[in-house]
Amino acid sequence: MNYAMRVMMKMTPTCQDITAKISESLDHPVSCPDKIRIRIHLITCSACRRYRDQLVQITNLVSRLSDETGYQLGDEAKEKIKSTLENESSAGAD
Amino acid sequence: MNQIAKRDYSNWVDEYGDALFSYAMLRVRGRELAEDLVQETFLAALRGIENFKGESSLKTWLIGILRRKIVDHYRRSAKFVGPDSEELNEELRPVDHFHNEGDAAGHWIAGEGPADWSELPGTELEQSELQRMIGLCIAALPGRLAALFTRKEVDEADSEEICKEFEISTSNLWVMLHRARARLRQCLERYMTGKM
Incomplete structure (x- = not known):
């Protein structure tokens, strides 16, 4: 690889860099040069374009996610907690 | 009382x-x-x-x-997580497939990048089913990543507050959120492909 190409490779962000920057751009406004780097990369890289679209899709899904994910405390665990509370409350009453 | x-x-x-x-x-x-x-x-x-x-x-x-x-x-x-702990190793384990060396270092390995979701069987799934899946995928994340990610994207707390709570730097938070998203993307893709 000649010098000019090595410099080019250094200047051009990799998909690995870009995926990290795409994620960051969801958390805070990225710098202007970064914004331009991402935009230029996405023009030529369909894999990273998909990556971006999918992260956005995930963010949308998650923001509507309810915390009621359907996990259930078993009866045993419930009884255990109740009796702990009972002990605590009678100790507190004395 | x-x-x-x-x-x-x-x-x-x-x-x-x-x-x-x-x-x-x-x-x-x-x-x-x-x-x-x-x-x-x-x-x-x-x-x-x-x-x-x-x-x-x-x-x-x-x-x-x-x-x-x-x-x-x-x-x-x-305070007890050492540099070699299992938890930390699991958090750091890369999930995306990039070339490690050579001219293509850092670029997607052909055929191992993100799939076209519109072509996967899971694309027909209803929103509620996708949400159930994303819940399962979050539950499969390493704990700390799951806690940070849900704080950010489900509770919609702001970054500064999260960093204060968890006593981490903002750049640390961004890196961990990136890892969480990369894993969630992969997990959801596997579900949609029917590999899980």
């Missing part, structure tokens, strides 16, 4: 136990730990019932207590 609280607290477990447990299961790993945190939450609520002003619902108040218990758990465990 507040008489109302005394009469009601055993109903708390029936009424709010599952909701609190679900909240914990998304954010910490292991039923036992989640159960312990729920129990600690109820205990703290019982002791501090006079702090409940009725400005929010009882459930919101309980969730707030649990949220702080979860943060405490990670702050405590952060």
Whole structure:
């Protein structure tokens, strides 16, 4: 690889860099040069374009996610907690 | 002891136990730990019932207590996580497939990049089913990543607050959120492909 190409490779962000920057751009406004780097990369890289679209899709899904994910405390665990509370409350009453 | 609280607290477990447990299961790993945190939450609520002003619902108040218990758990465990720990190694394990060396270093390995989701069998899935899957995928994340990610994207807390709670730097937060998203993307893709 000649010098000019090595410099080019250094200047051009990799998909690995870009995926990290795409994620960051969801958390805070990225710098202007970064914004331009991402935009230029996405023009030529369909894999990273998909990556971006999918992260956005995930963010949308998650923001509507309810915390009621359907996990259930078993009866045993419930009884255990109740009796702990009972002990605590009678100790507190004395 | 507040008489109302005394009469009601055993109903708390029936009424709010599952909701609190679900909240914990998304954010910490292991039923036992989640159960312990729920129990600690109820205990703290019982002791501090006079702090409940009725400005929010009882459930919101309980969730707030649990949220702080979860943060405490990670702050405590952060002090014991060594550089070689299993948890840390799992958090750091790369999931995306990039070339490690050569001219293409850092670029997607052909055929191992993100799939076209519109061509996967899972694309027909309903929104509610996708949401159920994303819940399962979050529950499969390493605990700390799940806790940070849900704090950011489900609770929609701002970054500064999260960093303060978890005692991490903002750049650290961004890196961990990136890891969480990369894993969630891969996990969802596997579901959609029918590989899980």
